Every structure is written in C-alpha cells, then in structure tokens.
Amino acid sequence: MVMDKTFWKGKKVFVTGHTGFKGSWLTFWLNRLEANVVGYSLRPNTQPALFSILELQSTVKSFYEDVRDFENLHLVLNDFQPEIIFHLAAQALVIDSYLDPVNTFSTNILGTVNLLQISKELNSLKSIVVVTTDKCYENDESKISFNELDKLGGSDPYSSSKGCSELITHAYRQSFYSSRCKSLASARAGNVIGGGDWNPFRLVPDVVKAFSAGEVAKVRNPRSVRPWQHVLEPLSGYLVLAERLFGSTTNEYSSAWNFGPKTESCISVGGLCDLLATKWGAGRWQYVESNLPSEARVLRLDITKAETELNWEPVWNLEKTVKATVSWYKHYSSGLDVREVCESQIDDYMRDAALRAL
Numbered sequence: 557m558v559m560d561k562t563f564w565k566g567k568k569v570f571v572t573g574h575t576g577f578k579g580s581w582l583t584f585w586l587n588r589l590e591a592n593v594v595g596y597s598l599r600p601n602t603q604p605a606l607f608s609i610l611e612l613q614s615t616v617k618s619f620y621e622d623v624r625d626f627e628n629l630h631l632v633l634n635d636f637q638p639e640i641i642f643h644l645a646a647q648a649l650v651i652d653s654y655l656d657p658v659n660t661f662s663t664n665i666l667g668t669v670n671l672l673q674i675s676k677e678l679n680s681l682k683s684i685v686v687v688t689t690d691k692c693y694e695n696d697e698s699k700i701s702f703n704e705l706d707k708l709g710g711s712d713p714y715s716s717s718k719g720c721s722e723l724i725t726h727a728y729r730q731s732f733y734s735s736r737c738k739s740l741a742s743a744r745a746g747n748v749i750g751g752g753d754w755n756p757f758r759l760v761p762d763v764v765k766a767f768s769a770g771e772v773a774k775v776r777n778p779r780s781v782r783p784w785q786h787v788l789e790p791l792s793g794y795l796v797l798a799e800r801l802f803g804s805t806t807n808e809y810s811s812a813w814n815f816g817p818k819t820e821s822c823i824s825v826g827g828l829c830d831l832l833a834t835k836w837g838a839g840r841w842q843y844v845e846s847n848l849p850s851e852a853r854v855l856r857l858d859i860t861k862a863e864t865e866l867n868w869e870p871v872w873n874l875e876k877t878v879k880a881t882v883s884w885y886k887h888y889s890s891g892l893d894v895r896e897v898c899e900s901q902i903d904d905y906m907r908d909a910a911l912r913a914l
Contacts, residue, residue: 559906560799563799564795565589565590566592567591567640568592569638569641570593570596571644572595572596572597572623572643572671573597574593574595574644575595575599576597576644577606577748577750577753577787578787578790578791579595579645581750581752582791583607583612583616584610585788585795588902593617594616595612595617595619596619596623597618597620602755602756606754609752609894610752611895619632622663624662626670626673629674637678637680639680639683640681640685640802642687642794643667643671643684643685643687645663646663646664646718647659647663647714649757651756653717654713660717661717663717664720665724668686668725669724671684671686672725676728678738682801683741684733684738685743685794686740686743687745688725688743689714689745690747690814690855691714691852692718692721692722694707694709694710701857702814702857704814708722712851722812725812733807739809739810740801743794743797743813744857745785745789745793746782746783746790746815747785748790749785749787751880751885751887753787759825763832763841767838772840772841773839773842776843776844776846777853778826780852781854782825782828783821784822784823784874785816785872788871788902789815789817789870789877790816792905793868794815796868797809797813800866813861814859814862816859819856820874821877826841828878835882836886871908871909884901
C-alpha cells in the first residue's frame with residue numbers, strides 16, 4: 557500500500573520525540589504532506605542535530621518538554637486535540653540504558669503510560685502509533701526471525717523497557733481504547749540508518765565520522781547480524797498504519813506490527829561496513845575489542861503480517877539504502893543544503909513505492 561498523500565493534508569498530528577533522528581525525518585515528511593504538526597520532545601541531544609539542520613523549529617510548533625511530565629503533556633494534548641499521534645519519545649540507546657537504567661525505564665515506561673492515559677479521553681483522536689523496537693523480543697539467538705506473536709523480553713534495560721512499553725500498549729488497547737472508537741497500534745522497526753544520525757555508539761555515525769576524517773573506523777561486533785533499513789522504510793510503515801487505523805471502525809489494525817527489511821538486507825555489521833566503505837569511495841574499518849556491554853548476535857524481523865494485511869513492503873534494497881545514506885553525509889560534509897537532499901530522497905522513495913505498487 558502506498559500512502560495517500562491527500563489524506564494527510566490538514567490532519568492534526570501530534571509527534572512525541574520529534575527532535576530525534578527518526579522524529580525529525582517523520583516531522584519533515586509530514587510537513588511535506590501538509591499535515592498540521594505539533595511536536596513534543598526534549599531539545600535535540602546531539603550536535604549537530606538533524607532537527608536544527610532542517611530548521612524544523614521554524615516550521616513546527618514545538619513544546620520542549622518531558623513526556624514524564626503528566627500535567628504539561630495533558631495541557632498540550634487537550635489544547636491541540638490531535639487526530640493522530642505518533643509516539644516516538646524515548647531513551648533509545650542500548651549503551652546509555654546500561655549507564656542510566658532509571659532514566660531509561662522511567663522515560664520509556666512512564667512516558668507511554670502518560671500519553672495513553674491522557675489520549676484515551678481526547679474526543680478528537682482517531683489513531684495512535686506507539687513506536688518501540690525490534691529489540692523488544694526475548695532473543696535467545698535461536699529464531700530465524702521474530703514475528704508479532706513471539707515472546708517479549710529484553711536482557712538490557714533499553715530492550716526490556718521497550719518490551720514493557722509493548723505490554724502497556726496492549727493493556728490500554730484491551731482495557732480502554734477498543735470501546736472508545738480509537739485505534740491503537742504499536743510498531744517495531746529494524747535497525748534504522750540514514751542521513752542525519754549523530755547518536756553515539758551507533759554504527760553508521762561512528763563509521764561516517766571516521767571516514768570523513770580519513771581515519772580507520774573502529775568496529776566492536778562485526779559478526780552481529782541486524783535487519784538494516786533506511787529510515788524512510790519504517791516511517792512509511794507508520795504512516796500507512798496510521799491511515800488504516802484512522803479509517804477503521806472494527807479495530808482490525810489495532811495490534812503490533814513489524815516493519816523491517818527483506819531477508820537479504822539482514823547482514824553482518826562487518827558486511828555493512830564493507831558496503832559503506834565501497835559507497836564512500838575511500839574508507840577502512842577494523843575490529844577492536846571493547847569492554848562495552850554485549851548485545852544480541854543475531855536479530856531479524858518477520859514482516860509477513862505487514863506485507864499481507866497492510867500491503868506494505870520495503871522499497872529500497874540495502875545497496876540503495878547505503879547509497880542514499882552516504883550521499884546525504886557527503887552532501888552535508890561538503891556544506892550543501894541537506895534539506896534539498898531530504899526532500900529529494902523522500903520524493904524518490906515515494907516514487908519508487910508507487911512504481912512498486914503498480
């Protein structure tokens with residue numbers, strides 16, 4: 557299913573976490589679709605930050621607040637009366653969750669509770685998409701890929717907190733939302749890459765930083781396998797899901813959904829580094845031992861449900877994904893206007909999606 561561009565024009569959309577990497581891309585895309593967007597998030601926590609580069613502070617009404625502040629979130633939501641909510645606000649880094657587990661659990665759990673508790677009383681609201689992660693599954697390294705019915709869990713604070721967020725979303729859906737003519741779903745994306753990510757301890761930002769400086773990139777877990785996808789892929793899934801939720805009268809889409817890449821895009825960290833080096837044109841990486849906490853060795857997502865029930869599927873293969881990512885960073889390092897790059901990549905993606913749907 558290709559998203560309906562006319563659907564979003566004028567829709568009142570509330571985005572939490574809109575200053576983050578994925579949130580900035582989503583907000584920029586919604587602006588392009590002429591939605592009426594209000595954002596609620598802490599200020600950007602990286603320098604540089606995609607949110608600032610895209611000058612979203614001048615085009616979107618923003619509240620720089622914490623989702624754990626119930627009273628303030630309640631005030632903003634009741635004043636705006638959104639029709640659609642995307643909940644992305646989170647502490648989203650595995651390593652940081654080891655360093656500060658209390659902040660991770662409180663943000664990712666209480667933030668979700670606050671949003672869903674307030675939103676269930678909003679008369680304007682039609683659909684909510686709660687964004688979690690592919691790491692919300694209990695990963696014993698034995699499954700080929702995880703589907704939406706698999707056991708939730710997580711052995712690190714971040715993954716566990718997102719598993720909790722999924723359980724909270726399910727409980728609110730069953731207890732409150734099904735009887736209130738509101739559709740509530742959760743979305744679990746793969747390992748997202750793309751231009752504008754500067755978060756620490758993430759593979760692509762670290763590799764790009766090294767390549768840009770002419771240095772050898774240091775890589776911790778080259779044999780780990782991940783479901784790599786361009787940031788536009790899961791965002792397109794969120795948009796399609798929100799459309800379906802909005803038009804549903806029977807809650808048939810109110811459930812959990814995986815948005816990941818095709819199986820062939822699930823390659824090792826080392827394999828992705830090789831592809832990045834090739835597209836960059838001059839880059840090298842090497843394995844280094846690390847005392848940072850270990851992460852799962854293999855992680856893949858089964859996207860059959862989204863393919864069959866939403867008619868959603870990935871559009872860009874891994875080569876196109878890496879090419880678009882490298883192109884973005886090269887434009888940025890050259891001092892060019894990456895807003896135009898973002899616009900061009902969104903247009904290219906939507907065109908490719910439309911062609912695939914023919």
